[in-house]
Amino acid sequence: MPNPSPVLTALAVATALAAPAGPATAAPESAVPPKTMAELLAASADTDWRRLDPSSTLYLDLDAGRVIIELAPRFAPRHVANIIALAREHYYDGLAITRVQDNFVVQWGDAQRPLKGAARALPAEFTRTVDPAAPFTRLPDPDGYAPVVGFSDGLPAARDAAGATTWLAHCYGTVGVGRDNDAGSGSGAELYVVIGHAPRQLDRNITVVGRVVHGIERLSALPRGGGPMGFLDATATGAPIHSVRLAADLPAAQRLAVEVLRTDTPLFTRLVEARRNRTDDWYKVPAGYIDLCSVPLPARISAPSPAGSD
């Protein structure tokens, strides 16, 4: 979860967690406006959250557990449809992680595995014409890589100066479609997830299809590949991919009730400000700025998970 905390010493953390509740004379909770992210989330209403749509939610199951990806059909409709087709024909099942490049990406897929009905290559969906009906919460902070940035459908997104064209930004957890030099050579048969400092130079150069909302540490902590560009060399065995499934294709009882914080609410605006200018006791100098990829996009599992599925 993108929730960087202060760099407290272990002892201070242990002390803080062990601290007794405040004295009986403390002000009632409602008198203290929430100011940290934890306090804001604790004060959030159910309407501040949005349940993931099972028809655009992927479960990637590894030995280490489940990784949950929210797909972005508004930004890459053809690629998202093809990834769903690939999942339905069980293309990904039994493959393995092929690339783990430190401070960059984890990648999987096999461009040579036969396909059943899914497409082998698709026209690029690097950018889109802005849909006036699409939600967009602008981040007021300037961005070096795009004239306008903000959040659309809970995803970090950018727009051109005219507001005519939009694209998804590469932040930690962004999921995209590997391709060769030809812009139209990707299909979803190779996917990657960002596990390092935001590689924003990829923006508008590759098709982004979504974001990991849960379990990214199951990818980011994988052993790094020893070959060029972090591909696994012949001596290494990549983490097996047990299956990739669309949540909607599973019985309802096997789906996880994952919610993500909405990015079009007053609470989200307050959360961004709480992170732009931190006012807790640890921080001495508020940054006065927050970059697009430092804005936390919290997720929570709102119902008990089926045994073994999380």
Added chain:
Amino acid sequence: MPNPSPVLTALAVATALAAPAGPATAAPESAVPPKTMAELLAASADTDWRRLDPSSTLYLDLDAGRVIIELAPRFAPRHVANIIALAREHYYDGLAITRVQDNFVVQWGDAQRPLKGAARALPAEFTRTVDPAAPFTRLPDPDGYAPVVGFSDGLPAARDAAGATTWLAHCYGTVGVGRDNDAGSGSGAELYVVIGHAPRQLDRNITVVGRVVHGIERLSALPRGGGPMGFLDATATGAPIHSVRLAADLPAAQRLAVEVLRTDTPLFTRLVEARRNRTDDWYKVPAGYIDLCSVPLPARISAPSPAGSD
């Protein structure tokens, strides 16, 4: 190494690596100006590199191998001296990694372990008065977190608008000193390394003491901690720290000949431009911008390593 590559498919990588050399009629190498980072580094001269100073180089030895940290005495002289004192009294030896927070930091230390001569707490060194003699290569790209950014002694650094005050920036690989809420509560007895998207909000809030120049994947791929803020919980055993040594305290034959690319050369300026506006066949849209923490700071081992030390 901070060297993000294109997101090529595995097949394309295999093909590229297997590609035959150019035809015999190809232009001689000198006729083609280098344009990618790999080409620029291949064309670099020995004078473009700087050998690490053993008196400010730490070796952190884990089961997974060696992590090499370049210390920054110009920015945090008292903390660097104290960390060297801690290493010399073998304070770190036999400790373990205590915290692995995804997309944030790895941390180690034990604020309760008795010290011999090293200090338990030191006055903060969050910022410094600019030394006019210090090298500083300004990055022309605007930065949201500081009026001026660039590189000083090979480290990402920032300055205030007046050019009077400077500080090191938190990028992937940055090493700093954990502290409690009191600004003067750090000493180096707990250290952290950034393993995620640059947490620039920490800038000017904590003492930065250097940067990992080699082996960061031995930290970034560690299993994430299950407790609050990524601290390891009672069920987990942190990766053991065999030793932390100052390179100068080892016999010369046991030191690694690590060089880092100088950041005050025309080659470095060309490298930054090559990454700001990529012109290789894969990229379709050059970014036109590069953020401070996306600038690669290459290192190389220029002599054979002693057996088992790398």
